[in-house]
Every structure is written in C-alpha cells, then in structure tokens.
Amino acid sequence: MQAKTTILARHENGVAYLTLNRPDVFNSFNREMALELQQHLDNCAASDTVRAVVLTGAGKAFCAGQDLKEVTTPELNPGFRKILDEHYAPIITRLRQLPKPVVAAVNGVAAGAGANIALACDIIMADEGASFIQAFSKIGLVPDSGGTFFLPRIVGFQKAMALAMLGDKVSARDAEKMGMIYRAVPSETFTETVEKTATKLAMMPTRALGLIKQAFHASQGNSLEQQLELEANCQIEASETEDYQEGVTAFLEKRKPNYRGR
Secondary structure (H helix, E strand, O other): OOOOOOEEEEEEOOEEEEEEOOHHHOOOEOHHHHHHHHHHHHHHHHOOOOOEEEEEEOOOEEEOOEOHHHHHOOOOOOOHHHHHHHHHHHHHHHHHHOOOOEEEEEOOEEEOHHHHHHHOOOEEEEEOOOEEEOHHHHHOOOOOOOHHHHHHHHHOHHHHHHHHHHOOEEEHHHHHHOOOOOEEEOHHHHHHHHHHHHHHHHOOOHHHHHHHHHHHHHHOOOOHHHHHHHHHHHHHHHHOOHHHHHHHHHHHOOOOOOOOOO
C-alpha cells in the first residue's frame, strides 16, 4: 500500500474497511481522495469476497467536507460544477447502489459533505464524542451531496430545515435520539462494536441484504402499489438464491446457517 494514499483499505472477515486518510485536514475531500474513494467502492461492488463495507476516517475526524484550500487556490480549483458532478454525486450514487451493506463509522466530526456522505450509508454508527454539522450556511453555501434529500426524510422537514439554516452541531447522542443515526457508541468500545456489526453483516445472506437496501431506497419515491410490486420481485429474486436454500435447510435442521453470499 502506498504511504501517501488518501484512502486506506484493508479486507478482513468479508469486510472492506475504507478509511479517509487526510487527517491533517480532518479528512476533507480533494479531487484525489474523491476519485480514489470511487475506485475503492467500485472494487467492493465487484468483489465476491467483500460482503460488507465500513467507511471511516483517520485521526480525530470522520470528514470535514470539502477541502476549502482546493476551491480557493486557482491552480487547484476544479470548480463547483466539476466537484459536485465528478466528486460527490458519484460517491453518493455508489454508496446507495452498492449491493452490499455499508456502515458509516463516524469516529469524529462529520461536517458538510462529510455529514451527508455518512447519511448516504446504510447503517450509521458514531463514537459518542462525534458530531454532525450541516456547515454549508456558515460560509454562504447550501447543502449538497444529497443533504437536502436525506436529512428531511430522516429527521423530518422542520428539523432538517433548521439544521441546514442554522448549522447547529448535533452530538452523536442527539443524532441517535432524533433517528439520524443507528447508534452512538462509547468511545472505548467504538472500534470493537463497529467491527462486530460489520462482521455480522458480512456473515449474513448478502444478496438478501442488497435487495432490502434496494427496496428501502425505492420506497422513498414509490406509491404503495409500486412498492408492493417491487417487494414481490425482490422476494422472488431472494428466494432463488443459494443463501435462501441454506437458511431454510439450517432452520429445519436446527443448526446455524452458513451463508456464502450467493
């Protein structure tokens, strides 16, 4: 692994751990890191041995959003259109479409695009010392990276509007209370808890989890009738997997199933 890589990657027990690795700038995104993360997510999607993904940050922060030095330095600045179209939109799309569970392990501050990248993941776990900030309005910008899509659907319209306009810092504990994240975890057990959760996901029927993910995301735009049809299609697809056959057989034989993600 190259020492200067902006994404640290390791694969263990069926889990790909992707770590944003620019700790000196609180893991804020530049073009290199955005493109490298996209490549790693593509690799995870294509790999038969990766059955769950954990996204986290190196050092004290999860991600502080966009590296403002990049956008204020003329020779480095790609321009906002390019940043949004080529950096953040592809990352959000990949996280949502990856047919495997993605856990955001928010180890510290998640601000701006960093907060919304976390919200795009399937399960969000945060160190109890972490925080979430829609920091855009503080510098005269608007939420991007799916923030205006995710936040009102997760916490409700009024709460989302206030968080976006006021830029309030939300503690991990408060984020859990308002349903923004799955769990706030004590610092001393955070890494262990994340790894146990990710390993559990990796041992489950991967294709069924991918179909659950697909169905939940589609529900945000579907009518009830459309969703019932999608559920039926997903159920039929799941019922044709090897893991379904293993699950039923294990149940009848009163033993623990050995899922293989197929």
